[in-house]
Amino acid sequence: MIVEYIRYRVPSERHAAFESAYGRAAVPLGTAPQCVEYELTRCTDEPECYVLRIVWTSADDHTTGFRGSPVFQDFLAEIRPYIADIEEMRHYEHTGVAGRGGSVPTLYAWAGGAEAFERLTECFYAHVLKDDLIGPLFAHMDPGHPRFVAMWLAEVFGGPARYTAERGGYSHMLGQHLGKAITEPQRRRWIGLLLDAADEVRLPADPEFRAAFVGYLEWGTRLALSNSQPGARPVTTAPVPHWGWGVAPPYRS
């Protein structure tokens, strides 16, 4: 992906027309498969200045794919009167320095931190071991298993990267599922027991947290099932996934 910045200096008497032209130009832009996202911002310190940021799938997709498409003609027709107001129009690449601030807590913090995930997996595996359908899969599990899975979940939900640092990260977790031939009824039971445990240890029960939590479990268990099938050839190295709130951040009145 590549980020394009277009800096404009537009006299104040043309602001309203400029912003409505971009409002119209956004319609074709929003249909372009090369466009990931866009945003027009107005400077509060120097009101004549605007910055348009567009994230493109690649520089080539922008300059060849988008500009060569009929959609570009519709876009250009709206913003052509403002081309002379452009001060800078360049592509920038990501440096790897990026992240989120603390305005929205992580799922890890919302759940109650490391201790909450440890309580959860303690309770969960106590039930798992007594379960007729999935208990046998865990009959010889490492006594540290509940703690290791708590570390994994904590890292996934935005906590410290301890599973990666201390337990071998994704590759190790993957290796534990390979060849296990997990069935769909077993996957369902795994999730069902984990959700029962979440209620039992009183993880937050708000709709936003539970929706994100279940979203990860659905994704993760389906991957565990397919990776565990005989002959599966999953990706062997990858970072531990990071799960966020998705479309519904925590509700705070």
Ligand code: HEM
């Ligand atoms: C979101 C879904 C899942 C997550 C996050 C998860 C997580 C993990 C992790 C982190 C390990 C390795 C622990 C270590 O470091 O030793 C592991 C091992 C294992 N998992 Fe999963 N797992 C998931 C789904 C499942 C499902 C659906 C099953 C079967 C129904 C399953 C069965 C096992 C078994 C049998 C092991 C090896 C246990 C042992 O013998 O020590 N997992 N899992």
